[in-house]
Amino acid sequence: MTIQAVIFDWAGTTIDYGSRAPIVAFQQAFANVGIEISEAEIRQDMGLDKYTHIHKIISLPTVQNDWQARFQVLPTSDDCDRIFQDFKSILLATLTDFAHLKPGMDTVVDFLNSQQIAYGSTTGYDEEMLATVLPIAANQGYRPTVNITSAQTNGIGRPASAMLELACDQLEVTDYANVVKVGDSINDILEGQNADAISVGIVDGSNLMGLSQAAFDALTAAEQLVLRAKVTAQYEAVGADYILQSMVDLPALLTKLNQPVSDAQ
Template structure:
């Protein structure tokens, strides 16, 4: 086959090892209204656009119960809007701290450029958030040709395939089956599957793992192995086509996928 395009996610996949920036912002925005939420509660829906994600969190039974106990009423759509605006302000102020490319990305970029494979992104970030991370990533050599948010697909985000399909269309890709979708969350994999694309889940530095690079590197090798196996099992459970320990392995996978098919006589 010939790979026509590679579509990446942003936080946790290409930048922001451990997808830390959204976690910090979600927890602070809810803490500002007196509600504590766990990383696990946040991460179970990572990959959605951030406004939809706020609604998911606020509708969790634990959050509903805490909200009613604190305010004697259930949260409203206005409450969601308020939390989202606070979340967004916190995230925008911190994104520059989390825009470093993940290990292995330089080699990935070189491979894509050397083989003239188009690449773009879909993301749960909005345009303002992208406006901050894009130039920082570009200064490190990462310059996706297209960057699609749910605002460009009438609010339809992951796990639907609309953003990926729009990215492919703008790259003039004719066959989604020859597209590789690379992500770090379950919603990334589902997005790719819903477009009939090849799906690749990244383990190290992923949302599913959740550890910062420095904290992960302090773990004993046996603990690192356990964490990696746990993440791999989650990708396997949803049927990811390929599971890689890190971005370092992606060029070799792309090279193997990009081989011409030999027809039998």
């Protein structure tokens, strides 16, 4: 096998350890209308485009009940639109604080460049959000050749494969079986599977783990082990092809996948 391209997610995968920026923005936007939402309620659908994600959250029974108790009516599409615009303003104002590359990404970029493996991204960000993080990432050495949002696929985002397929098409890769999709959420894994690509889940700093680096580092070794096992089990449950503890491990996996079958066994 020859790996022709690697397609990354953004928050929680390549930047923003723990995928914290969207959580902060979602919680604040809903708090601004008097509705409290938990991290767990947000994270279960992480990886969707943000507008769709707002609709998912507002459709939760707990949110519907709280909304009706507070306003005596159920939320409408106009309410979703207003919350999304507030969410977007909050996120855009804070993205720069969370756009640091995750540990190991510099090594990954060096490896991909040295091996001449193309790389790009698909994302739940919209164009304006992406435009904010791209130059910050570029200043740190991370410059994906293509960056696909659902606006480029007629609104079709994860877990469908449309964004991943478009990224591959723009990279002139025709065999999706030779593409590696790297992400940190269940929807990332499903996106890769739906394109018949190789799906890779990252454990440390992922959406599924949900902790900032400082919070994770503050855990005992035993607590870290338990948390990593919990995240690994979630990836296994949806059939991820490979599960890596951190991005540091990706070059070794790509090297293995690039070996002839007889050598790799």
